[in-house]
Amino acid sequence: MADTLYLDWNAGAPMRASAREALVSAIGRAGNPSSVHGLGREARRLVEDARSAVGALVGAPARSVVFTSGGTEANALALCGLSLPAAASAVEHASVLAARADASQVPVDAGGILSLPALAALLAGRGPMVVSVMAANNETGAIQPLREVADLVHAHGGLLHCDAVQAAGRVPLDMRALGIDLLSLSAHKIGGPQGVGAIVLGDVPGLRAILRGGGQEGGLRAGTENVAGIAAFGAAAREAAAEAPGFAALAALRDAMERGCLEAAPGTVAIAAREPRLANTSCLSIPGAEAATIVMAMDLAGFAISAGSACSSGKVRPSHVLAAMGLAPEIRSGAVRVSLGPSTPAAEAMRFAAEWGRLASRLRGDRAAA
Amino acid sequence: MTGTAQKDDRRAGSNEPRPIYLDYQATTPMDPRVLEAMMPYFTERFGNPHSRNHLHGWEAEEGVEKARAQLAALIGADEREIVFTSGATESNNLAIAGVARFYKDKRNHIVTLVTEHKCVLDTCRHLEGEGFEVTYLPVGKDGLVDLAALEGAITDRTVLVSIMGVNNEIGVIQPLAAIGRLCRAKGAFFHTDCAQAYGKIPLDVEAMNIDLMSISGHKIYGPKGIGALYVRRKPRVRMQALIHGGGQERGMRSGTLPTPLCVGLGEAAAICQREMAQETARLEALRDRFMSRIDARLPEVFMNGDARNRIPGNLNLSFAYVEGEGLMMGIKDLSVSSGSACTSASLEPSYVLRALGVEEELAHTSLRIGFGRFTTEAEVDYAADRIIAAVQKLREMSPLWEMAQAGIDLKSIQWAAH
Numbered sequence: 166m167a168d169t170l171y172l173d174w175n176a177g178a179p180m181r182a183s184a185r186e187a188l189v190s191a192i193g194r195a196g197n198p199s200s201v202h203g204l205g206r207e208a209r210r211l212v213e214d215a216r217s218a219v220g221a222l223v224g225a226p227a228r229s230v231v232f233t234s235g236g237t238e239a240n241a242l243a244l245c246g247l248s249l250p251a252a253a254s255a256v257e258h259a260s261v262l263a264a265r266a267d268a269s270q271v272p273v274d275a276g277g278i279l280s281l282p283a284l285a286a287l288l289a290g291r292g293p294m295v296v297s298v299m300a301a302n303n304e305t306g307a308i309q310p311l312r313e314v315a316d317l318v319h320a321h322g323g324l325l326h327c328d329a330v331q332a333a334g335r336v337p338l339d340m341r342a343l344g345i346d347l348l349s350l351s352a353h354k355i356g357g358p359q360g361v362g363a364i365v366l367g368d369v370p371g372l373r374a375i376l377r378g379g380g381q382e383g384g385l386r387a388g389t390e391n392v393a394g395i396a397a398f399g400a401a402a403r404e405a406a407a408e409a410p411g412f413a414a415l416a417a418l419r420d421a422m423e424r425g426c427l428e429a430a431p432g433t434v435a436i437a438a439r440e441p442r443l444a445n446t447s448c449l450s451i452p453g454a455e456a457a458t459i460v461m462a463m464d465l466a467g468f469a470i471s472a473g474s475a476c477s478s479g480k481v482r483p484s485h486v487l488a489a490m491g492l493a494p495e496i497r498s499g500a501v502r503v504s505l506g507p508s509t510p511a512a513e514a515m516r517f518a519a520e521w522g523r524l525a526s527r528l529r530g531d532r533a534a535a
Numbered sequence: 536m537t538g539t540a541q542k543d544d545r546r547a548g549s550n551e552p553r554p555i556y557l558d559y560q561a562t563t564p565m566d567p568r569v570l571e572a573m574m575p576y577f578t579e580r581f582g583n584p585h586s587r588n589h590l591h592g593w594e595a596e597e598g599v600e601k602a603r604a605q606l607a608a609l610i611g612a613d614e615r616e617i618v619f620t621s622g623a624t625e626s627n628n629l630a631i632a633g634v635a636r637f638y639k640d641k642r643n644h645i646v647t648l649v650t651e652h653k654c655v656l657d658t659c660r661h662l663e664g665e666g667f668e669v670t671y672l673p674v675g676k677d678g679l680v681d682l683a684a685l686e687g688a689i690t691d692r693t694v695l696v697s698i699m700g701v702n703n704e705i706g707v708i709q710p711l712a713a714i715g716r717l718c719r720a721k722g723a724f725f726h727t728d729c730a731q732a733y734g735k736i737p738l739d740v741e742a743m744n745i746d747l748m749s750i751s752g753h754k755i756y757g758p759k760g761i762g763a764l765y766v767r768r769k770p771r772v773r774m775q776a777l778i779h780g781g782g783q784e785r786g787m788r789s790g791t792l793p794t795p796l797c798v799g800l801g802e803a804a805a806i807c808q809r810e811m812a813q814e815t816a817r818l819e820a821l822r823d824r825f826m827s828r829i830d831a832r833l834p835e836v837f838m839n840g841d842a843r844n845r846i847p848g849n850l851n852l853s854f855a856y857v858e859g860e861g862l863m864m865g866i867k868d869l870s871v872s873s874g875s876a877c878t879s880a881s882l883e884p885s886y887v888l889r890a891l892g893v894e895e896e897l898a899h900t901s902l903r904i905g906f907g908r909f910t911t912e913a914e915v916d917y918a919a920d921r922i923i924a925a926v927q928k929l930r931e932m933s934p935l936w937e938m939a940q941a942g943i944d945l946k947s948i949q950w951a952a953h
Binding site: 171180204233238263353390 | 553554556558561562563564565567570574577578590591592620621622623624625627628652653654655657658661753758759760761777778779780781782789790791792793794795796863867869870871872
């Protein structure tokens with residue numbers, strides 16, 4: 166099983182060597198960044214270096230970065246830390262949708278792209294809101310028109326929060342150019358460690374902490390900083406920023422794999438394939454099949470993929486993303502996510518396509534026999 | 536800096552002489568055994584523990600669940616009662632705000648101590664803004680809670696009593712079993728911030744009637760960025776989550792679990808459990824060695840906090856007739872703290888020491904000296920000698936010390952205004 170090919174990069178990327186080195190070199194040291202003695206100051210310096218690198222990943226200055234325990238906490242802080250009324254696209258990550266019980270949902274079209282007229286209508290009736298729209302969807306990879314969203318939100322005096330956990334390091338992100346006011350990041354999605362993330366802030370009046378205490382992170386996030394994790398996040402961010410422009414090249418392999426799957430199993434549906442989407446992500450469905458069956462069969466064949474998002478505590482739940490896109494139930498039930506990484510070998514991706522074909526005909530046979 | 540203590544420097548590869556680390560209450564260096572347990576999860580076993588459908592996910596989940604069991608074992612809890620968080624600050628926020636908000640319609644009163652960690656006090660203060668009533672009980676000169684006052688403070692409107700196990704500045708151990716008995720009798724939940732107690736002193740959630748306990752990773756030689764909250768299942772304690780989302784940790788705390796950090800926290804707990812008795816005896820001996828060296832050479836040194844009910848790894852000492860900043864400058868090669876690390880960047884006297892009734896002058900000259908797993912006899916001797924030398928030098932320059940030596944009662948002096 167050791168040779169299982171990991172095609173679940175959207176659930177988490179393997180740690181980069183540079184991040185691991187930064188982590189290991191920092192983790193053995195004592196020192197609380199809030200302590201004034203030398204060891205404390207060394208820890209502080211590691212945190213501040215990483216802050217610059219993480220800011221640079223999204224075109225923001227170091228001082229705008231607030232470190233958190235991950236993307237989920239960053240989303241919670243953005244939404245629960247503001248008292249403005251909230252809205253979110255219907256395809257947001259569960260951590261955004263669950264953050265505010267009072268949030269309005271903005272519908273998406275069949276490709277998973279937010280409906281700008283619907284957003285405009287909502288804002289016209291409600292006035293200033295904090296609107297949460299992800300940069301790229303974790304299940305389909307679909308990329309949202311953030312600049313247009315920002316213009317609408319700002320025209321009504323509101324703030325745009327962007328969950329950029331999946332997009333960071335994969336598409337160029339410039340917070341200011343895109344008009345994003347609050348942006349969430351997760352280290353382990355860009356080859357850093359689990360347990361670290363950040364919220365990057367533009368000019369955000371009225372944001373209040375949800376974790377209170379020692380006054381760390383400019384009073385916006387209490388708790389002793391995860392120094393080693395933050396240092397590794399910084400190292401990963403530096404590399405991810407350098408690689409982001411080249412990430413688009415993965416699309417050639419992804420498209421070839423997708424074509425291979427469609428040719429090997431003509432009934433296959435490639436979801437959101439016509440939208441602008443992340444170069445590594447493919448959401449494929451064998452209509453009428455069970456996603457869990459596909460995932461298990463692929464695991465036995467040596468491919469680690471996933472049924473929708475990995476965050477549902479193990480349960481394979483029907484995807485709210487595909488439902489919001491209005492896809493037919495039989496397409497939704499058979500949909501899985503295949504997400505490649507920069508190190509995915511081309512030959513293996515094509516082997517996946519061949520396996521996909523075999524699996525689809527086996528499933529057809531099962532259903533015909535039943 | 537050629538003292539013998541430097542030979543014990545574990546930080547290989549550094550050419551510069553390193554200061555001696557005596558700030559074990561601020562944070563602890565990671566135990567190499569903990570790092571060893573974590574390393575595979577940073578590399579080949581990097582999966583998302585919530586990916587239930589492939590091996591990468593299973594391996595990660597197995598690591599997380601073993602850690603949960605290790606954490607529970609140290610306090611006599613069930614592994615299903617352990618919720619991973621990003622640290623003790625989050626655990627304290629979640630325990631207090633989460634429980635208070637969930638039961639708001641039934642009970643809206645919280646009892647805590649004025650000497651609690653800032654994150655407990657800040658959370659309570661914030662809850663006051665949400666309409667909760669909070670009683671901040673004073674402590675005695677020894678830093679301990681007055682049980683009779685506590686009993687009087689708990690009413691049938693009290694939802695939660697939050698009292699720490701061990702104070703981060705003065706190291707005193709609160710009578711948890713007695714507090715737990717009172718809370719249980721009055722139907723209030725008992726939360727205890729055990730960031731400084733867990734792994735250091737025996738804790739038993741059953742015997743002590745503890746309903747919620749906050750745990751920190753980096754205070755027990757584990758990693759930073761991870762902690763846990765013990766949440767009792769029988770009778771069940773319910774709470775409103777602070778961080779919502781994927782529904783991890785049974786809905787109490789969403790977010791991808793950082794597998795290597797969870798594994799490290801579990802291993803750190805297991806080591807504490809195995810070595811607690813032996814380590815406690817070793818630290819007591821070190822502490823006594825340090826104190827007798829100080830006592831033999833320096834008069835007018837005061838220990839803050841109860842002398843008996845305290846962890847052996849902490850001393851909080853005030854040195855009369857010296858000036859705080861000067862003292863810190865004089866012992867630059869010792870990493871010690873004046874007051875809690877979270878607030879020590881400010882020069883305000885510690886609110887914990889003020890709560891004990893320590894005079895302002897003495898509060899300003901206090902040092903928190905923390906001993907831990909990697910502290911050696913040579914380091915303790917060296918540190919004591921450095922402190923003795925610095926204090927003696929400062930006192931020689933101090934007119935107040937001269938007057939005190941001449942028998943003048945400084946309090947009787949009428950100081951002239953300039």
